[in-house]
Amino acid sequence: MDNLKISKTKKVSKGDILLSFGDIATTAYKVESGCLRSYVIDNVGKEHILQFAPEDWFIGDMDSATNKKPSNIFIDAIEDSEISIISTEVLKDFTNLEKELLVEMSTKLRNNLIATNKRVISLLSATAKERYIEFTETYPTLVQRLPLKLIASYIGITPEYLSDLRRKISKSQKK
Amino acid sequence: MDNLKISKTKKVSKGDILLSFGDIATTAYKVESGCLRSYVIDNVGKEHILQFAPEDWFIGDMDSATNKKPSNIFIDAIEDSEISIISTEVLKDFTNLEKELLVEMSTKLRNNLIATNKRVISLLSATAKERYIEFTETYPTLVQRLPLKLIASYIGITPEYLSDLRRKISKSQKK
DNA sequence: ATCACTTCTTAAGGTATCTTAATTTTTATC
């Protein structure tokens, strides 16, 4: 289950930017240790996190890599990390790939799509509080590990409001 | 580009339900004419539309079909439609599929994932007004064709508020 | 054409979530 062409690993420091708005993505990343994230910056300059990628996760801009167009997102390291670099050549055209790799790709794409669909459902139909609780259940280790403001950005609320929610939640649990 | 096992077509009437909450999905649908939609019902009984499927689109519950678990969604016809029924057996395990089919699947999954990611970005970072304008640009034919309340549900707002937004938008264009 | 039904509009008041800003707590650095 690891047939993607992978370079030897590389170390990056917290804060290092691996992909910027406007770049055309030619590589994606597999995180060996540490944590990366992808995010957009909206019209009013605010960041919104699309993905966290801790150990064993992949991260990249599939749209930019597939369609050779300038990226709308940023990818950076939110912890000192060790990463493998993966060429995204394969994404553009699947016809010449080996069968084994195709099976791996399809499986990853399918699972990613299922997860992303769940996130859409959550954003459409759940309150901020519900989304936060979902996040803690889905990513219990990340909740411990990441600063509150990054979690707030991922679930689509401000850090101030998440702080508030946490207080309310812990208050209601004490009874 | 049409190697999925497809039955002969079937006619369904507006309002017919093809998949209900709690069902385990064993089929997906390709729409030949008309339009289907998928949606969830939230904690307070409100519908949220996940997808519209007009002509030539596929629709189904990939999570339920892949993992053989009860669906969280509904699929129904929002117009009288003609559909082809596709077995979702293939989704569970890709290892035994022909290469050609794998290429087709991967491509569809990749494109779907790119589109779904864009929707997440939009829900996280755009206002209701911006999301509506995006929708009109992305699906100009659907805007004409679908009732306002379904569009509102898709972009994550109430029909009353969308009606308001439309008025404001047309007012600002008249100047 | 008429009646029922659904969709759309409009408006008033309400709520979830945001903004701003000041204070406290935690973390990192020399």
Add this chain to the structure above:
DNA sequence: GATAAAAATTAAGATACCTTAAGAAGTGAT
């Protein structure tokens, strides 16, 4: 271990969007 820097908390006021409700305008069936 002191100081600076970053993160988290708290609170007050603001706003985007929702709820409710009532009327208007379409749409379909007889």
